[in-house]
Amino acid sequence: MRILFVGDIAGRPGRNVLASSLPDLNAKYAFDFVVVNCENAAAGKGMTDSVFDQLLKIGVHGMTSGNHIWDKNIFYPTLREDTRVIRPANYPPICPGFGYTVIERNGKRLALLNLQGRVFMPPIDCPFRAADAALADLAEKEAPNLPIIADFHAEATSEKKALALYLDGRVSAVVGTHTHVQTADEQVLPGGTAFISDVGMTGGHGGIIGVASETVLPRYLTGLPAKFEVCDKDVKLNAVVIDIDDETARAVNITRVQTP
Ligand SMILES: [Fe+2]
């Protein structure tokens, strides 16, 4: 099984570069599943139903998210009902949405698990124990050797590596998101779990992590609140290609991708 996992889609520029890059990437790599982190896909903050439909039309099969998924509450009904989009599993159970899911395509099944870090992030439930609970539930309901991709939406590289080692051999991949900067540490861990600290960001790289610098810099200079606007300069897709052995659900390879 071959999967494209695309780093945080930042607004319209991110959606556009995904739409324009996917045909060539699909032709080159022949993906079984395309998964994106959608937390910033609608104007940089959360999601809407029209953006959800657009991403599905472009050729996305599953969506993970993070702290920004809560920014637009008009999307909560879809989070509650549609199993193609998930939010971090370690938010309190009262929050809308699923923390993990199984998507299906051409007779193949892929589980997606979403977790969020607690280092330099809002204090929520333990991502390690939430992962244990999700994996126990999947093991009970699903066939053995189901491929599982975990999106760990976290700030600290240490916490990301810790979770990857904790889950090594139990999931096919742990991919980091949230910092919007692609790291060069992609690897397959000894137990067969592919890992990268951060997949990066799909959107305008000419600003500050997807936001126009003119709207971010004043906040650093003055300490006053500022309204952020999505960056549309130097637009790039950041992703990883993950190859998984169908028999064992272990990763055999992880490759970084940046286009154009
Ligand atoms: Fe993000």
Ligand SMILES: [Fe+2]
């Ligand atoms: Fe985030």
